[in-house]
Structure formats: C-alpha cells, structure tokens
Amino acid sequence: GIQVEQSPPDLILQEGANSTLRCNFSDSVNNLQWFHQNPWGQLINLFYIPSGTKQNGRLSATTVATERYSLLYISSSQTTDSGVYFCAAVMPLSGSSNTGKLIFGQGTTLQVKP
C-alpha cells in the first residue's frame, strides 16, 4: 500500500521563525490533507490540497502531485503553533465508492519557544 513519510520528525523554533515541513508519498493519491493536532488531541484541518498552492494566513501549502510530495510553510511562528502536524493521503476505499481512507504520516512535532 501507499507509504507516507514526513520530515523532520521533530522541530524546535524560536517564536517569529519560519519553517517548512515536508510530506512524501509513494504513489498517486486522490487528495492530501494537512492537520494540526493541538496538545488536547483535537485534529484541526489546515489544508485539503491535491495539487497547487493554497494559503491561509501565516500558513501555506504546496502539493506537487507529479513528484509525490507536499510542503507546509509556517511563517512568523507563534507558541500556539506548537503541536503535531500530520499529512494524510486520501485514498478511496475498495468496496465503498462514497468513502475514503486517510493514510497518515508519522507526524512532525513542533515546539515554538517564546
């Protein structure tokens, strides 16, 4: 099955710094989701991005589907950005045309220091 790899596994930043998180996937995907999991466990949707670039405030994401990777950019980081960032490949489920399966990477744990 498809493999999803994220790098780096851990990242420590000073407040105000910029960072780039990477997600590689081993095969073609229907779509790609980026999530931020906060310290209380809530998975927050960041981007749903099969290809191209999207921006939302200080965050942006770029997926290059032909080269099987996606990048998440965080600019001017804040302490509230701390947590785990997951990317997940969205794949159709066999036998169920209306649903999909998220294949998660192992995550990048980000700590932003004041």
Next chain:
Amino acid sequence: DTEVTQTPKHLVMGMTNKKSLKCEQHMGHRAMYWYKQKAKKPPELMFVYSYEKLSINESVPSRFSPECPNSSLLNLHLHALQPEDSALYLCASSPGGPAGGEQYFGPGTRLTVT
C-alpha cells in the same frame, strides 16, 4: 459549520464494564468514521459508515461494536475491553463523493481501561 462533537471527553472504565462513545455531526455528511490513536502515533482507521451502513471494518475486535442510528449520529459500544485499548478515540465525517471528500474530526474521547 464544520463541527463534529464527541461525548464524553474522558472515560475511565473497568474491564467488565459496558460503555458507549457518541459522535454527532450536522453538516449533512454521508460518511462517518471511527479512528483510534495511541500516544505519539497517528490515528488508525477502525470503522467506516456510508449512508448509515457499515462499509468497512478494519479487523477490529468484537469488543468494539459500532452503530449508526441515523445520518447524524455514530456510536461506539465498548464491552470487556483490555488495558491496551486505552487510547484517544476520534470520530470523523466527510461529505462523500470520490474518496469520501475532506474529513473533519471531532475532539475525541480519551479512554482509560483499568
């Protein structure tokens, strides 16, 4: 509104207890999911419902029993659990269509089995 709600937030149960987790969404989504997440790991898919019918069971032990009473509600009934079942249980929903569409997660139930 992209909200999925889950109750309870925390649950402690003994190995002989029976309890239920509840999930609700009012986005009109036709696909609903249960995931299990252990500490420092990504979420793992357990069950998938499409149009209120169980479409996928990812080889989950029978001590976990899902139920979808209507298009907005999803339950997970728990019986005779083991301490290794302690985890964060996440519910998600998606609108449907190819590969299910973008998945939105609830805040989770943190389960401890004693």
